[in-house]
Amino acid sequence: MKIDQIIKAGGSVTIARAPEGYDALVLADLVRAAGADPRLPGKARAFLHVARDDRRLSALSEAFGFFAPEIEIISFPAWDCLPYDRVSPRAEIVAQRVSALSRLREISGQDGPPVVFLTTMNAALQRMPPAEMIENTAWSTAPGQVVDIENLQSFLAQNGFSRSGTVVDPGDYAIRGGIVDIYAPGTDEPVRLDFFGDTLESIRSFDAETQRTTKQLQGLQLLPAGELLLTPDAIATFRTGYAKRFGGVTSTDPLYEAISAGRRYDGMEHWLPLFHEKLASLFDYAEWLAISFDNAFE
Numbered sequence: 001m002k003i004d005q006i007i008k009a010g011g012s013v014t015i016a017r018a019p020e021g022y023d024a025l026v027l028a029d030l031v032r033a034a035g036a037d038p039r040l041p042g043k044a045r046a047f048l049h050v051a052r053d054d055r056r057l058s059a060l061s062e063a064f065g066f067f068a069p070e071i072e073i074i075s076f077p078a079w080d081c082l083p084y085d086r087v088s089p090r091a092e093i094v095a096q097r098v099s100a101l102s103r104l105r106e107i108s109g110q111d112g113p114p115v116v117f118l119t120t121m122n123a124a125l126q127r128m129p130p131a132e133m134i135e136n137t138a139w140s141t142a143p144g145q146v147v148d149i150e151n152l153q154s155f156l157a158q159n160g161f162s163r164s165g166t167v168v169d170p171g172d173y174a175i176r177g178g179i180v181d182i183y184a185p186g187t188d189e190p191v192r193l194d195f196f197g198d199t200l201e202s203i204r205s206f207d208a209e210t211q212r213t214t215k216q217l218q219g220l221q222l223l224p225a226g227e228l229l230l231t232p233d234a235i236a237t238f239r240t241g242y243a244k245r246f247g248g249v250t251s252t253d254p255l256y257e258a259i260s261a262g263r264r265y266d267g268m269e270h271w272l273p274l275f276h277e278k279l280a281s282l283f284d285y286a287e288w289l290a291i292s293f294d295n296a297f298e
Contacts, residue, residue: 020056024063027292028071031114046107046115048282048289050124054078056294057118064116072115076100076282078123079269086267091170091225094160095185097123098223101134104285117289119282127272127279129227137229142219146198152180160226160264168208171225181206185225189214227269230262234275241274 018026031047051057057075064073076097079089088094100117107115139155141147156173157163161182164172170185178197183190189205192213203217228234238259243249249256258265273279283291 020059021063023294024060025067027116028064028068030292031071031116032068046117046289048117048119048286048291050291050293051118051120052294053120053122057120060118070113072113074100074103074115074117076117076119076123078120078126084270088266088269091185094226095170095223098134098225098227099186101128101131101285102138102223105131105134108288117286124282127281129229129272129276130278130280131285133224133229137224138221140219140221141193141200141203143200143202145200147193147195147200148198149175149180149195155222156182157262158229158231159222159224160229162264182222183208184222186223191217191220193220226264228272228275230259230264235259235262237276238271238274242271245274 027047027049049060051060054077057077061073061075064071077093080093081087081089104117137159139152139159153163153175161171161173164174166172167174167181167183167190170183170187172181172183172190174181178195180193180195181190182193190208191203191205193200194202194204203220204213205215205217206213239256242256251257255265255268255271259268
């Protein structure tokens with residue numbers, strides 16, 4: 001069966017005799033054919049491919065760069081820690097996941113160049129916050145706009161950023177008078193917002209070590225630094241659910257005490273079900289995508 005015949009057939013199709021390494025080429029041809037078919041809506045240009053593990057995800061991403069460099073690849077990894085571990089997933093992993101989900105919602109059902117969303121089975125099975133969280137929590141600004149610094153500080157605190165004297169690590173932010181430094185996870189360098197009163201005069205990226213400006217920016221968009229946001233509603237939901245499941249709670253419980261005070265606690269992401277009435281899966285975010293799977297899932 002040829003590629004165009006597979007597209008016309010629709011439904012569930014098994015493609016055989018596509019060894020690992022060659023499967024990226026086959027998938028790229030499928031994406032191109034679907035995007036070029038005038039009978040299909042614009043959403044057909046995007047595919048979700050579920051790889052067996054992180055090694056396969058990395059190999060597929062590299063193969064797409066060789067066989068189909070014009071296709072945008074969005075990688076969505078799983079957490080790098082065990083369920084109910086005492087540590088949180090690495091900030092770089094979380095930033096990549098949040099950025100991928102945001103991009104997925106951005107292109108939802110729109111026309112444009114082909115896109116392949118790569119993930120693993122572990123990541124696909126993991127529950128996550130509802131899609132509305134990603135859609136409603138982005139913050140953007142540009143030079144010349146009026147910005148309430150207190151509202152900006154509240155956004156940063158509720159969306160996983162940590163205040164410090166000087167930004168050093170991703171997820172840090174610092175406020176010194178009319179200067180706000182923010183090191184967003186997933187970015188190469190922090191940015192500095194320079195205010196005159198409430199008016200944003202400039203945005204520039206800078207070297208965290210030398211503090212020297214590296215580039216002037218025309219705008220800035222911030223996404224949550226974590227998948228768990230300590231909003232007043234989320235904290236109230238957590239307190240109710242925690243007390244319901246574990247009975248009387250005392251001040252000696254460090255997790256409960258920290259969350260109640262609006263402070264982040266290492267490993268709190270593993271308690272995500274207590275922060276939301278209902279959780280989503282990756283397939284809820286990507287319900288409009290065509291989905292393909294690696295062979296021989298274990």
